[in-house]
Amino acid sequence: MSHPQPAAARFDDPVLAAMAARRSISKVGPQTPNDDELLTLLDAVTPVADHKALRPWRLLTIRGDDRLRLGAALDAAAGREPGDKPNPKPLRAELLIAVIASPTEHPKVPVWEQHATAAGAAHLLELALWQAGWGVMWRTGLDANAPAVRALHGLNENELLMGWLYVGDIDPAFRKRLETSRRPPKDPSQFLSTLPGPEAVAAESADAVHPAGERADEKAATTAAKKTAKKAAKKAAKKAEEQAKKSAQKARKKAKKKDRR
Ligand SMILES: Cc1cc2nc3c(=O)[nH]c(=O)nc-3n(C[C@H](O)[C@H](O)[C@H](O)COP(=O)(O)O)c2cc1C
Incomplete structure (x- = not known):
């Protein structure tokens, strides 16, 4: 079985070697x-x-x-x-x-x-x-x-x-085992990356001001408000029409009465 090189062995510098070799006891x-x-x-x-x-x-x-x-x-x-x-x-x-x-x-x-x-x-x-x-x-x-x-x-x-x-x-026997330990280093690349691209940041900022859920809620609220307004306008128009009809009927009745006199 092949083992990856222990991280500490890759450093000549004693401080870096100690950091790479440290482990909890x-x-x-x-x-x-x-x-x-x-x-x-x-x-x-x-x-x-x-x-x-x-x-x-x-x-x-x-x-x-x-x-x-x-x-x-x-x-x-x-x-x-x-x-x-x-x-x-x-x-x-x-x-x-x-x-x-x-x-x-x-x-x-x-x-x-x-x-x-x-x-x-x-x-x-x-x-x-x-x-x-x-x-x-x-x-x-x-x-x-x-x-x-x-x-x-x-x-x-x-x-x-x-x-x-x-x-x-540290028990000397354990220390010996530690010295020959082949604990593989953690893959360092998982800890290192760069800033997200501008598009991702823009989307993220838009989300921060209007989170996606909030935007969907806003859209739903606007649609609901439009529907309510349409309904109200229809109702008002119907009422106005009825009122106009009534007024016209009243006017006609009044005119007839006048004619008869
Ligand atoms: C703030 C902090 C608290 C910890 N508390 C515990 C603990 O209560 N019990 C435990 O088993 N390990 C605990 N650990 C983890 C160990 O100290 C140790 O880091 C872990 O076992 C991994 O071993 P390693 O240091 O050899 O990689 C803690 C680590 C930190 C940083």
Whole structure:
């Protein structure tokens, strides 16, 4: 069986090779970077693209028993009674890094741009950790922004929990397997194209002003209005004719009366 060349092997440049080789590690070991190591890696993350330098993100480390507190908050969010056994999810790694989007109001930088910066920071941190030899997996879950979970993280009303990076070491045997992995690259051409042609844009703009459905509705309304007007005109004409007839009859009667006198 022939395998396509792994994407990383196509790059001599170490940064591009790391980006192409990165993959999520769902089962990580117990070793973790300490806070000093994290701060060093953050030097590679803080240059993330950030409109007006608002720095709309922050991170929290969750280690040790804080993971049990997170498990309890997730249980509360899901309406589960606190059981004897702790929620196992946050225990899948010794270190979780909560990524928080922390936007501020700015006339030129909408909130979505600030969320994009926070997501960019998380991706850069995931890559930096990977390149430093750590296994990482970004996880969320539907309850990530449930009140109990938000309260645990001390989120302000405007903030959004973007998930947690689960961090640990990579088992050497697994790392070896990764090195020889032939995971085929995703076809990049599906992500790249050009602007639609002018005709498509014109049709799209016409649709935006008068969406196709709306235009059909308008046409139907005009036809209905025309029909109603025609009916009304016919009715009015008939009424006028009847009235004219009546008036003529009246006039004739009056004339006859006059003749008889
Ligand atoms: C914002 C975000 C949230 C995610 N949440 C989860 C999650 O809760 N559970 C999960 O299995 N994968 C989640 N993923 C996907 C994994 O992190 C990972 O990207 C995916 O399994 C594909 O693996 P790969 O990174 O090796 O391509 C999330 C990814 C992102 C970007």
